[in-house]
Amino acid sequence: MSISGLPKQVTIWEAGPRDGLQNEPGTVPTAVKVELIERLVDAGVSHLETTSFVSPKWVPQMADNAQVMAQIRRRPGIHYQVLVPNMKGFEAAMAAGAEEIGIFTAASESFCRRNTNCSIAESLERLRPVCEAALARGVKVRAFVSCIAGCPFEGEIAPAKVAEVTAALAAMGAYEVALGDTIGVGTPGKVRAAVEACAAQVPLEKIAVHCHDTYGQALANILAALEVGVASIDSSVGGLGGCPYAPGATGNVATDDVVYMLDGLGVETGIDLEKLVQTSWFISDALGRPPASNVARAMKAKCAA
Amino acid sequence: MSISGLPKQVTIWEAGPRDGLQNEPGTVPTAVKVELIERLVDAGVSHLETTSFVSPKWVPQMADNAQVMAQIRRRPGIHYQVLVPNMKGFEAAMAAGAEEIGIFTAASESFCRRNTNCSIAESLERLRPVCEAALARGVKVRAFVSCIAGCPFEGEIAPAKVAEVTAALAAMGAYEVALGDTIGVGTPGKVRAAVEACAAQVPLEKIAVHCHDTYGQALANILAALEVGVASIDSSVGGLGGCPYAPGATGNVATDDVVYMLDGLGVETGIDLEKLVQTSWFISDALGRPPASNVARAMKAKCAA
Numbered sequence: 206m207s208i209s210g211l212p213k214q215v216t217i218w219e220a221g222p223r224d225g226l227q228n229e230p231g232t233v234p235t236a237v238k239v240e241l242i243e244r245l246v247d248a249g250v251s252h253l254e255t256t257s258f259v260s261p262k263w264v265p266q267m268a269d270n271a272q273v274m275a276q277i278r279r280r281p282g283i284h285y286q287v288l289v290p291n292m293k294g295f296e297a298a299m300a301a302g303a304e305e306i307g308i309f310t311a312a313s314e315s316f317c318r319r320n321t322n323c324s325i326a327e328s329l330e331r332l333r334p335v336c337e338a339a340l341a342r343g344v345k346v347r348a349f350v351s352c353i354a355g356c357p358f359e360g361e362i363a364p365a366k367v368a369e370v371t372a373a374l375a376a377m378g379a380y381e382v383a384l385g386d387t388i389g390v391g392t393p394g395k396v397r398a399a400v401e402a403c404a405a406q407v408p409l410e411k412i413a414v415h416c417h418d419t420y421g422q423a424l425a426n427i428l429a430a431l432e433v434g435v436a437s438i439d440s441s442v443g444g445l446g447g448c449p450y451a452p453g454a455t456g457n458v459a460t461d462d463v464v465y466m467l468d469g470l471g472v473e474t475g476i477d478l479e480k481l482v483q484t485s486w487f488i489s490d491a492l493g494r495p496p497a498s499n500v501a502r503a504m505k506a507k508c509a510a
Numbered sequence: 511m512s513i514s515g516l517p518k519q520v521t522i523w524e525a526g527p528r529d530g531l532q533n534e535p536g537t538v539p540t541a542v543k544v545e546l547i548e549r550l551v552d553a554g555v556s557h558l559e560t561t562s563f564v565s566p567k568w569v570p571q572m573a574d575n576a577q578v579m580a581q582i583r584r585r586p587g588i589h590y591q592v593l594v595p596n597m598k599g600f601e602a603a604m605a606a607g608a609e610e611i612g613i614f615t616a617a618s619e620s621f622c623r624r625n626t627n628c629s630i631a632e633s634l635e636r637l638r639p640v641c642e643a644a645l646a647r648g649v650k651v652r653a654f655v656s657c658i659a660g661c662p663f664e665g666e667i668a669p670a671k672v673a674e675v676t677a678a679l680a681a682m683g684a685y686e687v688a689l690g691d692t693i694g695v696g697t698p699g700k701v702r703a704a705v706e707a708c709a710a711q712v713p714l715e716k717i718a719v720h721c722h723d724t725y726g727q728a729l730a731n732i733l734a735a736l737e738v739g740v741a742s743i744d745s746s747v748g749g750l751g752g753c754p755y756a757p758g759a760t761g762n763v764a765t766d767d768v769v770y771m772l773d774g775l776g777v778e779t780g781i782d783l784e785k786l787v788q789t790s791w792f793i794s795d796a797l798g799r800p801p802a803s804n805v806a807r808a809m810k811a812k813c814a815a
Contacts, residue, residue, distance in 0.1 A: 207699045208734065389808070392774025393733055394512045421767040421804030422774075424730040428698055429513065462726040469697025469727075499726030503694070 207471040212436035214473040216252055217464065218383065218413060219245055220457055221488065222273075223254035223288055225445025227266050229492065235269045237491050239276045244487060245442060246283055248480035250460075254307060257288035258297040274301040286347060290321070295335045299342070306339055308332045308379070309349040312367040313356035316387070320351070329373050336377040348379035349415065353399045354391025354426075364402035372406040381411050383439050386426065389419025389456075393429035400433050413437035416458045418444065418497075423458035424466055431472070438463055443485035444497030459498030461485055479504075512776040517741035519778040521557055522769065523652075523688065523718060524550055525762055526793065527578075528559035528593055530750025532571050534797065540574045542796050544581045549792060550747060551588055553785035555765075559612060562593035563602040579606040591652060595626070600640045604647070611644055613637045613684070614654040617672040618661035621692070625656070634678050641682040653684035654720065658704045659696025659731075669707035677711040686716050688744050691731065694724025694761075698734035705735050718742035721763045723749065723802075728763035729771055736777070743768055748790035749802030764803030766790055784809075 222242050226233055238256070245253055255277070261268035270287065279285060279302075288307040289295045298306055310328040311317040317325045332348075339346050352359075353367045371382045384399055391399075396414060403412050414430040416423035416439075427438055441457035464476050478500075485501040495502060527547050531538055543561070550558060560582065566573035575592065584590060584607075593612040594600045603611055615633040616622035622630045637653075644651050657664075658672045676687045689704055696704075701719065708717050719735040721728035721744075732743055746762035769781050783805075790806040800807060 208702060392771050394775045397513060418804060419808045420770055421729060421764070422771055424726060425733045425771060428730045428733055459726070465725055466697050466727055466730060470699045499723060503724045 208432070210434075211431050211470060211472055212434060214436065215431070215467055216413075216437045217250065217460060217474050217476060218415075218437060218439040219250045219253040219442060219460055220415075220439050221245070221253075221442040221445040221460070223257050223267065224439075225441040225443075225457060227257065227264050228446070229266055233266065233491070235272045235276065237488070238269070238273050241442075241484065241488050242273070242277050242285075244480070244484040246280060248484055249474070249476040250481075251282065251475060252284040253286065255285045255287050255303075257307075258294035258301070258303075259288065259290050271297070271301040274303065284345075286345075289335060291331055292334055292338070295338055299344070303344070305345040305347065306335070307347050307349060308335060308374075309351065310370060310374070311351040311356075311387075312362050312370050313352040313359050315358035316352045316356045319358065325370060329370075329377070332374075333377055336379070340378045346377075346379045348374040348382045349385055350374070350382060351385040351387040353384040354386040354395045355388060357388050364398045367399045368402035368406045371403040371412070375407040375411055379411075381413055381437060382407070383413040383415040383437070385415040385439075386417055386423075389417030389422065391416070391426050392422055393425050396426040397429045397433055400430050400435055404433070409434050410436070413439060415439035417456055418458045419456065424462060427458065427463060428466070431470075442481065442498075443489050443501055445488065456497075459485070459496065459500065461496070461498040461500040461504075465500045513737070515739075516736050516775060516777055517739060519741065520736070520772055521718075521742045522555065522765060522779050522781060523720075523742060523744040524555045524558040524747060524765055525720070525744050526550070526558075526747040526750040526765070528562050528572070529744075530746040530748075530762060532562065532569050533751065534571055538571065538796070540577045540581065542793070543574070543578050546747075546789065546793050547578070547582050547590075549785070549789040551585060553789055554779070554781040555786075556587065556780060557589040558591065560590045560592050560608075562612075563599035563606070563608075564593065564595050576602070576606040579608065589650075594640060596636055597639055597643070600643060604649070608649070610650040610652065611640070612652050612654060613640060613679075614656065615675060615679070616656040616661075616692075617667050617675050618657040618664050620663035621657045621661045624663065630675060634675075634682070637679075638682055641684070645683045651682075651684045653679040653687045654690055655679070655687060656690040656692040658689040659691040659700045660693060662693050669703045672704045673707035673711045676708040676717070680712040680716055684716075686718055686742060687712070688718040688720040688742075690720040690744075691722055691728075694722030694727065696721070696731050697727055698730050701731040702734045702738055705738055705740055709738070714739050715741070718744060720744035722761055723763045724761065729767060732763065732768060733771070736775075747786065747803075748794050748806055750793065761802075764790070764801065764805065766801070766803040766805040766809075770805045
């Protein structure tokens with residue numbers, strides 16, 4: 206049973222292989238990453254963060270980026286996006302054959318400075334040549350804005366600030382901007398306000414949401430975004446991306462939980478939930494802990510019963 | 511930031527001391543139960559399930575019902591509800607000085623038969639004299655309907671069936687009926703459809719929702735219910751009531767997570783979130799495991815950092 210006004214179809218941006226794995230403490234073998242990606246695509250995922258071309262000094266887990274890109278079976282119509290922080294990363298991504306990139310900045314000055322060692326304006330200037338080079342080569346650009354519903358250093362973030370950064374990224378050529386509630390503090394009204402502020406500056410079709418479940422709010426926040434027409438959602442298989450040092454602490458909302466909700470709402474994703482949950486357990490078993498996804502755990506418990 | 515159309519104020523029905531604890535395997539000392547209740551009321555909880563007067567053969571954890579009722583400090587204006595299954599339970603509740611009772615049936619015939627060994631119609635007939643006796647003594651009656659969004663034996667449950675049972679309970683004198691998604695399979699559209707079907711039969715003010723987080727959907731389902739005007743929500747401090755044998759498996763939605771969402775939405779509950787989270791950790795420590803509430807874990811982690 207649906208709720209009137211929701212999109213009929215939603216794009217799931219699967220973040221597990223990159224955002225989900227990047228903070229894992231132990232090295233995840235390249236073969237496991239490749240199998241994860243293949244299983245996700247087999248389950249119907251059509252848009253995914255594949256790896257990142259960030260310095261291995263900062264993100265050692267993604268040091269095998271070129272190998273991952275070389276070993277996956279590139280299938281037609283699938284968006285294999287890679288994250289790049291700057292021109293150096295862009296060149297490496299191009300050398301590895303990437304056809305779509307992700308770029309990132311923040312809606313919080315303090316967070317931007319801590320994360321990228323520059324102001325938001327400077328980060329945008331750093332990204333401008335990356336966008337120009339990408340567009341000149343026909344490479345698609347998707348952007349991420351972090352801290353859209355709150356910042357660990359500044360607290361509240363004004364929706365107008367989120368909209369300003371989003372508009373700048375769209376103007377630079379990003380075809381979609383994912384609004385990230387990086388620390389998961391948002392509630393449905395805040396996420397909705399951020400989306401609405403952005404939609405006053407750029408077409409709604411260019412806006413995605415990227416919710417974290419740290420405070421358990423992600424699905425409610427996603428529902429609020431769907432209700433204002435957002436039709437692109439970032440999520441991570443099995444909820445990959447929680448802090449691995451804090452058992453039970455959740456990071457990215459689980460794709461499993463999002464797809465379960467969308468299936469129930471009659472919103473199409475093209476994803477087979479059973480295959481997705483099997484993929485959740487595949488990667489969780491490889492990492493040696495149960496998935497953070499309630500759906501993945503409940504479906505396994507139901508099968509066992 | 512709020513969403514227009516939501517209630518300004520919501521009643522939280524705290525289920526932890528009864529629904530939350532009833533399936534705990536080890537005996538929880540009466541003193542712990544009493545302290546839990548006192549801490550909840552100190553945190554601003556005004557409506558709570560206190561204990562049940564069910565046969566100790568079936569629910570041994572609630573065998574100290576009369577002691578709990580005798581030892582709590584009854585404060586004016588607080589609803590100390592006790593669950594009763596039949597006239598025998600009702601008499602015992604009255605002997606213990608209860609001023610408000612909870613009664614229960616199901617929207618699924620199969621579930622009703624497994625849980626109470628009779629049909630829905632028979633269960634309603636069994637509850638009728640309980641309601642009559644309660645109302646004759648000025649004792650308030652609240653009712654629970656289980657399986658409103660799905661049944662483990664029957665699958666889908668028609669909203670019309672939920673509405674029929676809800677109307678029957680209201681006609682028998684229940685001032686409020688809590689619609690229980692007992693196995694947590696509901697998604698926002700289903701919960702909304704059940705609420706709307708009921709609201710066509712009884713005033714919306716008489717409808718509460720009781721969501722489980724088994725599939726991670728509870729907050730989204732609660733948001734959907736709030737959006738159609740429901741202003742009474744059942745929840746359990748720290749998410750008490752999950753299956754204690756399955757780590758990470760969640761049952762009742764955590765009051766902590768609900769109050770966090772409502773605070774963010776600007777909806778008043780009268781509950782102090784910090785005190786509530788301290789209570790979550792009090793009872794979780796007593797039970798020897800972390801709370802199932804994301805908010806309780808995240809707030810503690812934030813304090814520690």
